[in-house]
Amino acid sequence: MILSPFEWTIARRYMLPGRGEAVIAVVAGIGVGVVMLSVAMLVIVMSVMNGFRAELFDKIVGLNGHAIIQGYGGRLDNWRDVLKEVRTVPGVTRASPLIEQPLLASFNGRVEAIxxxxxxxxxxxxxxxxxxxxxxxxxxxxxxxxxxxxxLAANLGARVGDTITIINPQGQSTPFGTVPRQISYTVSAIFEIGVYDLDERFVVMPMQDAQTLLLLGDSVGMIEVSVTDPDHVAELLGPLAQKLSGQAVVTDWKQMNASLFEALQVERVAMFFALSIIVLVAAFNILSSLIMLVRSKSRDIAILRTMGATRRSILKIFVTTGSVIGLTGMLSGLVLGFIVLFFRGGIVRAIEFVTGQNLWDPKIRFLTELPSRTDPVEVLAICGMAMLFSFLATLYPAWRAASTDPVQVLRYE
Structure with a gap:
């Protein structure tokens, strides 16, 4: 599809219609605009969806590990032997004991589940x-x-240096019943993971203090494991799970957060499919503008044919014209999409200011800010799809132009 200087000159003139062809120019401009908006929306939506998944994975899995080995009844008595066994598994990068138990915390009359x-x-x-x-x-x-x-600190009203009380309902048994175990602790640090549910519940303490609080002795609740390839954690830990059968259960991050990540994946695919339809609409705009251009230029096409222009040359001229419209819209859409992603935080705050609504409530969104992570492969796929639809939209008008009979056109026009 290499154009000769003659073909390129004609195509360039058709890309910029004259004053008497304002309607064609407007339709072509709409085609560029729709391609631009569709590509920009796809880039923005897919980057945000990828950002959601990546941020949730980094923060949830980064805190809890890629898998946990949990003893039956919430106790792992032989955890030191299990820990040695886990660390010998190929692909395991880190393994450490962990205790995690739902309890209650109180401060100044406020009580929160932790x-x-x-x-x-x-x-x-x-x-x-x-x-x-x-x-x-x-x-x-x-x-x-x-x-x-x-x-959690905000809900309790606690600050660094304050003393909170942690209540373990499973306390010591007495003749009058079970007395909840209450131990006071000093708040030494306040942290923010970035996932609302975790920041609202977690109280971190040394292992020995947790064992004392929960009356576990030398036992732990579980062992958390990190591996080299999180996407294949089940395959890496499969032999270990069989070996520990009857002693403990191995649960990976996919099982622990299956509903959340599956919902994100389904929504991601659905959004991509829905927004891809807009690219198809943009291709129809290019199709209509080229059909109008061919109709208005039929006399010019006939003259070019009589001057020696071949059908192949006419075909290449109009395919190039439509493809350049699609390319212009695609490049403009990429620029617009990256600009919106760069200023996404300010845009969200501006919309909240104008509407008076909180668009990013971390209680609902899990994360404390709008994430974004652009996948170059997806961007290339979006650009390829936009260019493919644009190219296909040029074929029929280009074929009609190349099929113009100069004799009939010059006789009746």
């Missing part, structure tokens, strides 16, 4: 970049210090 999370000193230090106030260094065994999620 997840008490007992971790090793190494795992606690991984929260360092998430700390908003205080420090994690004081979370030492038997020091009586804990770290709270930011939303």
């Amino acid at each position: 997840f008490a999370r007992g971790q090793t000193a190494e795992d606690i230090q991984r929260l360092g970049p998430k700390v908003q106030a205080g420090a994690l260094a004081s979370l030492q065994p038997e020091a009586g210090n804990v770290a709270l999620g930011s939303e």
Whole structure:
């Protein structure tokens, strides 16, 4: 489809209709605009959907590991032997004991449901970049210090240095019944993971303190595992799950968050399909503008044919004209999409200011801000689809132009 200087000159003139052809220029401009908007919307929506999945994966899995090995009854008594076994599995990058138990916390008359999370000193230090106030260094065994999620701290009204009470309903048995176990802890740090549900519930403490609070002795609740390839975690830990059958259950991140990630995937596919229809609408705009151009230029086409222009040359001229319209719209859409993604935070805040509505409530959206992650492969697929539809839209008008009979046109026009 290499154009000769003659063919390119004619195609360029048809891309910029004259003053007497304002209608054609408007229709062509609408075609460019629709392609631009459709490509921009696809890039924006797919980037945001990818951002949702990536951010949720990084924050949820980054905190809980790629899999957990949980003992029956919530206790893993031989956890040291299991831990050694797990660390010998090929593909496992990290394995550490963990205690996680739903309890209650109170402060100044306020009571909130929490997840008490007992971790090793190494795992606690991984929260360092998430700390908003205080420090994690004081979370030492038997020091009586804990770290709270930011939303939980706000709900309790607690700050760094305050003393909260954690209540374990499964306390000691007495002749008068079970007495809940209540232990006071000093808030040493406040952290924000970025996932609302976790920031609203988590209380992090040293492993030994959690064992004392929950009367576990030397037992733990589970072992969290990280692997080299999270997408194939089931295959990597499959042999281990069979070996531990009857002692513990291996659950990977896909099973723990299956409904959430499946819903995101379904919504992502549905949005891509729905917005792809707009690209098809843009192709129809290109088709209509080229048909109008061919009709208005039929006399010119006939003259070109009588001057020696071949059918192939006419075909190439009109295919090039329509393809350039699609290419212009596609490139403009990419620029518009990336601009919107770059300023997405300000755009959301501006819409909230104008409408007076909170569009990004972390209680509903899970994340505290609008995420975005652009996949180059998807962007190339979107561009390829836009160009393919644009090219297909040029074939019929170009064929009609190439099939023009110069004798009949010059005789009757």
